[in-house]
Amino acid sequence: MKTKPSKCPGLPAPAALARLAAVLRLLAHPDRLRIVGRLERGGAAPVHELMADLGQAQGALSQHLNHMKRAGLVQADRRGKEVWYSVADRRAVKVLHCMCCKKETK
Amino acid sequence: MKTKPSKCPGLPAPAALARLAAVLRLLAHPDRLRIVGRLERGGAAPVHELMADLGQAQGALSQHLNHMKRAGLVQADRRGKEVWYSVADRRAVKVLHCMCCKKETK
DNA sequence: TCAAAGTATCATGATAATATAATATGTCAA
DNA sequence: TTGACATATTATATTATCATGATACTTTGA
Numbered sequence: 097m098k099t100k101p102s103k104c105p106g107l108p109a110p111a112a113l114a115r116l117a118a119v120l121r122l123l124a125h126p127d128r129l130r131i132v133g134r135l136e137r138g139g140a141a142p143v144h145e146l147m148a149d150l151g152q153a154q155g156a157l158s159q160h161l162n163h164m165k166r167a168g169l170v171q172a173d174r175r176g177k178e179v180w181y182s183v184a185d186r187r188a189v190k191v192l193h194c195m196c197c198k199k200e201t202k
Numbered sequence: 203m204k205t206k207p208s209k210c211p212g213l214p215a216p217a218a219l220a221r222l223a224a225v226l227r228l229l230a231h232p233d234r235l236r237i238v239g240r241l242e243r244g245g246a247a248p249v250h251e252l253m254a255d256l257g258q259a260q261g262a263l264s265q266h267l268n269h270m271k272r273a274g275l276v277q278a279d280r281r282g283k284e285v286w287y288s289v290a291d292r293r294a295v296k297v298l299h300c301m302c303c304k305k306e307t308k
Numbered sequence: 309t310c311a312a313a314g315t316a317t318c319a320t321g322a323t324a325a326t327a328t329a330a331t332a333t334g335t336c337a338a
Numbered sequence: 339t340t341g342a343c344a345t346a347t348t349a350t351a352t353t354a355t356c357a358t359g360a361t362a363c364t365t366t367g368a
Binding site for chain 2: 106107108110113114116117118119120121123124125126129130133134137187190191194195196197
């Protein structure tokens with residue numbers, strides 16, 4: 097075990113930091129933030145439903161989902177013709193919540 | 203008042219979402235993440251100290267700080283020749299902490 | 309006023325991200 | 339097997355971001 101530090105134990109090593117930054121880069125897009133929010137509150141959903149709920153174009157939405165899937169932020173489940181997506185990495189919704197807080201909140 | 207919802211009350215409006223995304227985009231860079239981490243743990247510091255601690259080039263560091271300042275993530279305080287920077291928006295460190303968590307952490 | 313330390317800004321070429329439209333793939337039912 | 343629905347992939351033009359080096363600004367003490 098690693099001495100269980102309180103928060104961030106120093107900072108992650110460069111390689112890990114780069115991965116964190118990459119994940120944040122994925123979250124740093126309005127459409128993708130909305131996808132995370134929708135999946136969190138509405139639960140898993142097939143692409144066409146996300147398309148309807150979020151008003152995003154099929155191709156673009158599919159790409160966003162694909163990127164997020166590669167990064168492990170969401171996961172995909174085929175059910176017949178549909179592919180249902182859901183949040184796979186809670187950090188995504190945590191970050192979203194953090195960002196929704198008032199700036200001054202500790 | 204807006205009924206004080208528990209977490210994210212629906213999602214922020216498009217304009218607000220775009221701002222959130224912009225802030226996240228700023229955090230989504232290894233060097234800037236390290237700046238936030240350094241400022242959090244070490245407190246305020248003048249640029250040349252950050253330069254030494256983080257091993258970042260002067261011009262680049264200055265630009266990072268400037269971008270973060272514009273977004274309100276950090277604040278600058280001139281003290282003589284030096285300019286001391288500190289965290290101005292707790293969301294920056296909160297996001298950093300979120301990201302440092304294990305993926306499975308609720 | 310000068311010099312030098314400390315920061316900030318600018319210019320630019322390289323790389324990455326984005327939007328969009330078109331096309332391809334997979335699945336099921338008839 | 340065909341058609342149609344659901345999703346994925348590709349191509350590409352555009353824009354944004356990054357790293358780097360050069361230059362400008364600001365402050366202080368001599």
